Amino acid sequence: MDQAALVVGPSWVGDMLMSQALYRRMKQQNPERRIDVLAPDWCRAVLSRMPEIDNAIAMPVGHGSLQLGVRRELAKELKKNGYHQAFVLPNSLKSALVPWLAGIPRRIGWRGEMRYGLLNDLRVLDKQAFPLMVQRYAALAEAPLESAEQLPPILKPKLRIDNDGQQQALAQFNLVTDNAVAFCPGAEFGPAKRWPDYHYAALAAKLIAEGKQVWIFGSKKDHPVGEQIRQQLSPSEQAQCINLAGETSLEQAIDLLALADVAVSNDSGLMHMAAAVDTPLVALYGPTSPQHTPPLSDKAEVIRLIDGFIKIRKGDADQGYHQSMIDISPELAFQSLQKWLKG
Structure with missing residues (x-):
């Protein structure tokens, strides 16, 4: 699967909506890129209305729960998809486990709970330089930046209506x-x-x-x-x-x-x-x-x-x-x- 990306999404609907700025930028960079998002069940309805998302994958582990065996089985399934990169949006150690267990070559995210090794493109967040949550998500699509002023114009969330x-x-x-x-x-x-x-x-x-x-x-x-x-x-x-x-x-x-x-x-x-x-x-x-x-x-x-x-x-x-x-x-x-x- 060429140019496929897995995103470990946030756990809350509001954060998931703000994360759409990242997906829109990824599609802008490469319209052919496949984007799958690993998300809690309650966020998948929102993802289904984002045109950029190819597949919303249910996260079978509850928020805050480790369940390493379940994560390992999920990683084994996801490995078949041949993702070339993963974006880990939550800052917890647990959220970085599945992409690492799945052997995804490039794993991108902000430095969080001792995630050294689990992420191999580890960014150090300056909260003053990136004050907005949406800036922090969008910045992960770029090479490391020093401040939000260097970001391309942020593409705001836009949901499809049925x-x-x-x-x-x-x-x-x-x-x-x-x-x-x-x-x-x-x-x-x-x-x-x-x-x-x-x-x-x-x-x-x-x-x-x-x-x-x-x-x-x-x-x-x-x-x-x-x-x-x-x-x-x-x-x-x-x-x-x-x-x-x-x-x-x-x-x-x-x-x-x-x-x-x-x-x-x-x-x-x-x-x-x-x-x-x-x-x-x-x-x-x-x-x-x-x-x-x-x-x-x-x-x-x-x-x-x-x-x-x-x-x-x-x-x-x-x-x-x-x-x-x-x-x-x-x-x-x-x-x-x-x-x-x-x-």
Whole structure:
């Protein structure tokens, strides 16, 4: 298999979307290059919408688990594909094992947990020189660089939409496409990254009063916060606020997000997904910093009222919200939405 590359992908949807900058650059360098990505099951739906990816291979080992025997069997299968190089995006030692066990000749990645030998094209990361996660991914496609300023223009994430699937999802969930606003109120690792449910509810009421329909997206574990938002609305408002969290597949979420006039999101994988389908976006940041993982879109407005990065999973306020998120008022978010709202 000539010019075939294996990528050991990140474990989270948002990171996987940012990694598309690497795949797009690899295809730009060599359109004939085959790119296979080893990824957790929950990321494979996103990979299926990236035109650059030839094959998304399921990683049979759970996040953080070693299971050396399973990795060895996987490496034996992958060896048959004749990859000439591997890109290892996570920084853990475990993530570098499969390409090494598969005997892939060139194994590229940033220096991480004692990966000497496992990687033979080992890059030393200067975090100041490459502040953005997407820059760190894209840089691996190049010869070693001293700073992000030397990178070619970064190709932003861009997901393919399934038009037939889009129409089927609209019918399945009885959605109105005119003037829909997407809400993405969930976030991994606790409530500190979340805008409060009562702020989302206040914003939903304002939007519904103007004739908008609100679609709430997220995973199964985000369904309760979607219901908390809806329960703060009147019965007539609830009819125009549809909780799709945990109801759609990831593919359906991609297709429906692309139809929304605008999305309002916490710092989350869905935020990056909205950016990747070119939906205008108001991104709400608190403890986490947009200086590292901003939405990669020309149509995104970031609202953040503090500086710096705070490593925190739970805030001090009720329900664990962080004060910096509470301080972002529904009125401020509503004003930021105006430029993208129709009618």
